[in-house]
Amino acid sequence: MYDAREIKILLVDDEASILEFLELGLENEGFQIMKAQDGISAINIAKQFHPHIAILDVMMPGMDGFEVCKMLKKLSDVAVIMLTAKDEVGDRVKGLTIGADDYMAKPFSFEELLARIHARIRNQFPHLLNEVVVGPFQIKDGRKEIRFKGETLTLSTTEYELLKYLVINHGIVLSKAKILDDVWGYDFGGQENIVEVYIRAIREKLGDTEHQLIRTIRGSGYRVDLS
Incomplete structure (x- = not known):
């Protein structure tokens, strides 16, 4: 922390x-x-x-x-x-x-x-952080590494940034537009469905087949639930 x-x-x-x-x-x-x-x-x-x-x-x-x-x-x-x-x-x-x-x-x-x-x-x-521990996640930003339940996840650069963003903002509903702005950047100009593609890939790596960890809030976006 x-x-x-x-x-x-x-x-x-x-x-x-x-x-x-x-x-x-x-x-x-x-x-x-x-x-x-x-x-x-x-x-x-x-x-x-x-x-x-x-x-x-x-x-x-x-x-x-x-x-x-x-x-x-x-x-x-x-x-x-x-x-x-x-x-x-x-x-x-x-x-x-x-x-x-x-x-x-x-x-x-x-x-x-x-x-x-x-x-x-x-x-x-x-740069003020040593290591962030949020529920079952350990985020080591200096190494661009995330561990989930003690296991290091194999993530692309974008997957890492997206998962870190979702975990850090756990409990908060994040719209696709806000995720695009904050993770990809305001000048990205991409389509919102790219968020769905990356969320799907991250869920697979987490074994979140029931979408209990990264929840889809219909009509609003996504929310990470750690409780």
Whole structure:
């Protein structure tokens, strides 16, 4: 895993109660925390603090979260998790389009936010990881190797990246479009059915003939279940 004390998180929200709640919870997890109640302050803090993760509210007076996200992304490779007051598709699409890495709708559980923070660290800052153990999986990113129930899987480069992505985001439903964007890249321009082809191949290598490990969520995408 990683040492949480090495991870810097910037909290940006105009509601002091939310900032205090998040600060207390995340400091108890060991993370380094800085906070801001407006966009200008967030940008100024980020220039000195150099956060790995920014948890950013969309609805703020003055400079909104979308503008702050764009400016933060210009400064560094910070991973941005946006908080929206409503689970609206428009906010989600706009946030992802301007560079946000994830989003959550208020109200949210601290446990889910923590899981998404872990996923962002594993996805975007693998150099901070020694070895990731998730359920029956061991991911050794430096060696591009995944072990399942103690056995090393024989995977192509793309199979490795896809399985790692699915496992790290276990419990979260991932659409084919999002998988294409995050694994193949925004400029890939491929067809979504390529995801089905690779999922089928990975299931065979895992012996997941009943699709109990990598579940198909009809009309939504795929979800890895480890329970």
